[in-house]
Amino acid sequence: MKKSMKTASLCVALIMFAVAFTSCSKVPAGNVGVKVYLLGKDKGVDHEVLGVGRYHIGVNEELYLFPTFQQNYVWTRSRDEGSKNDESLTFQTAEGLSCNADVGISYHLDPEKISVIFQKYRKGIEEITDIYMRNHVRDAFNSIAAQYMVEKVYGVGKRDLLSKVEKDVKTELAPQGIVVDKIYLIGSIRLPDTVVARLNAKIEATQKAEQVENELREAKAKAAKQIAIAKGEAEANRLRKASITQSMIDYERMLNEREAIAKWDGKLPSTIPPNTTIPFIGIKGSGTK
Numbered sequence: 001m002k003k004s005m006k007t008a009s010l011c012v013a014l015i016m017f018a019v020a021f022t023s024c025s026k027v028p029a030g031n032v033g034v035k036v037y038l039l040g041k042d043k044g045v046d047h048e049v050l051g052v053g054r055y056h057i058g059v060n061e062e063l064y065l066f067p068t069f070q071q072n073y074v075w076t077r078s079r080d081e082g083s084k085n086d087e088s089l090t091f092q093t094a095e096g097l098s099c100n101a102d103v104g105i106s107y108h109l110d111p112e113k114i115s116v117i118f119q120k121y122r123k124g125i126e127e128i129t130d131i132y133m134r135n136h137v138r139d140a141f142n143s144i145a146a147q148y149m150v151e152k153v154y155g156v157g158k159r160d161l162l163s164k165v166e167k168d169v170k171t172e173l174a175p176q177g178i179v180v181d182k183i184y185l186i187g188s189i190r191l192p193d194t195v196v197a198r199l200n201a202k203i204e205a206t207q208k209a210e211q212v213e214n215e216l217r218e219a220k221a222k223a224a225k226q227i228a229i230a231k232g233e234a235e236a237n238r239l240r241k242a243s244i245t246q247s248m249i250d251y252e253r254m255l256n257e258r259e260a261i262a263k264w265d266g267k268l269p270s271t272i273p274p275n276t277t278i279p280f281i282g283i284k285g286s287g288t289k
Helices: 003-019 110-121 125-145 148-153 158-176 193-244 247-264
Strands: 023-027 031-037 047-050 053-057 062-067 071-075 089-092 096-108 178-190
Touching: 023 031, 023 047, 023 062, 031 053, 031 110, 031 148, 047 110, 053 062, 062 096, 062 110, 062 125, 071 125, 089 125, 096 110, 110 125, 110 158, 125 158, 125 178, 158 178
Parallel strands: none
Antiparallel strands: 023 053, 031 047, 031 062, 071 096, 089 096, 096 178
């Protein structure tokens, strides 16, 4: 009897011990789980991919969750975004000038390649994002920015730089099951103050030169317009003068005389200045009344 009780107590103790060191974990929707075995000759290597559901994870096992929906992460200098540490990226241009930037990434994991991802990194998604993916993005910035002068990186070449970095990272990570959707800058690229001042001065000088050139072009256009108008008026006057003949002058005089006759009341002026010819009569005045 006592022996049976001891055996029962031992069984209960073993069960309680097993329960204490065994947990029930859940793989939620939108995730894939990887159960890893921690003991044995294949510890950390032998693993099992789990779909959505609840699973018992024993003392010899560990569960990693990998989300398959889109992830967004930012590597910034600020402690209010991403990590509390400074995770901003620093890279160099063709002149060797250091640039610093806050960079964001949007990506998702290929559910069919979760096993490949785990075999490659042996880490969870947080560690993969914080360390390995950040390193890939930083290396891409360094490699591609080294082909650009700082003026281009700071200005019109920034979009081209981002496009090439994104393409490089996509090509690198896609075979591993990490699908990069977008890489983007948060705010402006940070440069040394002296470099920013020099670039801003150059940009301002360029803008002023363009303004002067535009004003000169406008002045030339106005001058050309005035010249064209003057030439047109001169040509019109020339044609007008060329069209005036003696016949037209005589004809116009005749019309004027006829109009004067039509308006005359038949009375001559009481006083006619000397040597004045009265129109359409031809009588010269003697200067007397």
